Amino acid sequence: MLAETICSAVSAAGLGIAAITAYRKRFLTATRIAAYSLVPVGLVMTGVVDWVSGIVFKPSVWIGFALLAAAWLLFMTTRAVERRRGSTRGERKAARAAERGAAVEPAASSPSLTSGAGASVPQAKDTGRKKPQQAAAPGDDFSDIEAILKKHGI
Template sequence: MLTTTVCVALSAAGLAVALLTAYRKRFLAATRIAALALIPVGLAMAGLADLAGDVAAATADWAAGLVLKPSVWAGFAVLAVSAVLLVVTRIVGRRRGSSRAERRAASGGERRGAVAPGASTPSLGPGRPPGREEPSGKSGKSGKSGKRGGGDTGLEDFEDIEAILKKHGI
């Protein structure tokens, strides 16, 4: 009951200020003040003012319990230990990760990538055995013979591109 009385009094005071503002011919400001003045009585009529009081009281009880109970502080200590353990395991895992990968590579347990560990150029897959002819579509392109050495080096494509660039004067 007291909350409703306070809210009505606040709204009445706000509406009085709005009337004085309107008397000075500042109607836009008076309308804003009137809108704000109606908020407390609206909250009281909807029951939200009592709810806000209950929330404030519950928050105060929680804060008092937080400060005064040792079990709450012990709970925060357990949470802190948990966070520290998670951070430490991440750091140790990152440091061990590189040595573990190196051990797997040395033992052959890791899948081979495109580049062999000691290779200077990337592997382009299995090469053709010496003396084997290239498919007919590629042999007439650059005027080279159809026979190749151990594997395709990829230089044939670059020679074609270089010839086109020279043709255009680039």
């Protein structure tokens, strides 16, 4: 009963404001205000206000909403924990085994300064002139990249 009275008063006030706005020759704005002010009366006449007030003022409804919120919270928590852990235990064990098997030490990126017999190669003196650099073998260029990709299982 109180909700219906409040809605009727709001509608009457809105129609009064619409009349004043129309008097000031702002017909488009007055029409819009009148449309908004008729909504509360329409809600009262359709019974929506009774339905909403029945929901709002019943403690059992609020307990139901609280239980739904708790269920949603538990569901989202379990999903977050599941994502953080990864997958199931069997899949985790398989992933660990694959990591152990795929671990490869990266190859040396710079050429060795010793010959096959173990003797060191003498360094050339710097004469001040720039010498053209020798091209590396094609297999040596990508050995580091291949080692990194193998390390990550790609």
